[in-house]
């Protein structure tokens with residue numbers, strides 16, 4: 606390509622706070638912090654998937670109340686169970702007339718997942734018995750050719766595909782090797798899910814590196830195969846999601862919804878197969894016609910300047926992480 610034809614690339618430093626209007630053009634609207642915004646009907650078509658790492662530092666009750674479907678992947682159920690054990694101290698006022706065990710159980714029984722799925726090599730017997738007694742459906746899937754994470758996502762897909770598929774999930778017998786994948790494949794052979802479902806995933810990032818990379822791989826793969834599912838990985842420090850090819854408007858009520866810093870940190874991470882051309886509006890270091898790839902430019906330690914949203918246009922899918930501070934409250938909410 607001749608020099609004259611090559612679009613000029615630049616990085617421009619913005620003020621800490623700037624107002625970015627929503628784009629006029631067709632765009633993907635992403636509201637990553639919806640789970641922090643309490644409202645009556647906020648939980649509709651929102652799912653929570655709990656994987657197997659400690660939930661310490663996560664506001665599980667808040668996430669729970671803003672989601673309608675709750676699925677644990679195998680040992681994720683142990684983590685949910687233990688979360689309320691650890692939490693007993695903060696509810697010690699309830700323990701006046703009860704043992705602390707009874708007090709933690711009072712809270713725990715308000716958080717019963719609908720499904721626990723996986724090869725069940727990590728699920729403790731006491732936890733399985735407890736949640737089964739309280740009405741959770743345990744779905745063994747013993748195949749060693751997909752992960753417990755994928756099995757949990759298949760559960761969410763089946764739950765939201767149609768009323769009929771939901772009934773299968775709730776009532777029918779499911780082959781214990783790979784039944785879920787086989788059932789969902791049959792349904793989706795007809796037509797794919799077309800209504801947005803938000804899936805918040807706890808404990809998929811950080812910890813074991815192979816599982817972390819698998820989580821990111823699934824973020825890209827599921828975006829290709831199921832564009833109407835929006836996945837958000839939540840960690841104690843970040844929210845991680847995929848920007849879609851085209852113009853993305855990442856919107857939030859205000860920066861204080863998710864962080865107390867004036868310019869919360871973010872990154873634009875080209876973790877897929879291809880180079881991505883990026884133009885942004887609302888970042889501390891805004892880019893224009895900026896080519897990004899793993900062996901080239903990567904925008905880390907960038908920041909959020911947009912007071913209630915940022916615009917990022919990308920030539921292909923791109924991972925974005927936004928720093929999050931659990932427990933910050935936005936008084937305006």
Ligand SMILES: Nc1ncnc2c1ncn2[C@@H]1O[C@H](COP(=O)(O)OP(=O)(O)OP(=O)(O)O)[C@@H](O)[C@H]1O
Nearest residue numbers: 656657679680727752753754809811812813816817
């Ligand atoms: N250390 C970790 N780091 C990142 N993700 C994890 C980690 N441990 C567990 N997970 C996630 O939790 C899910 C359930 O984990 P669990 O420990 O119950 O089963 P596993 O046998 O380790 O996982 P799998 O069966 O999928 O290999 C995994 O599929 C993975 O997505």
Ligand SMILES: Cc1ncc(C[n+]2csc(CCO)c2C)c(N)n1
Nearest residue numbers: 723724726747748749750751752753
């Ligand atoms: C090439 C290849 N690599 C790894 C595994 C192992 N594996 C992948 S998912 C899974 C299930 C864990 O619950 C296991 C054991 C495989 N089957 N094929």
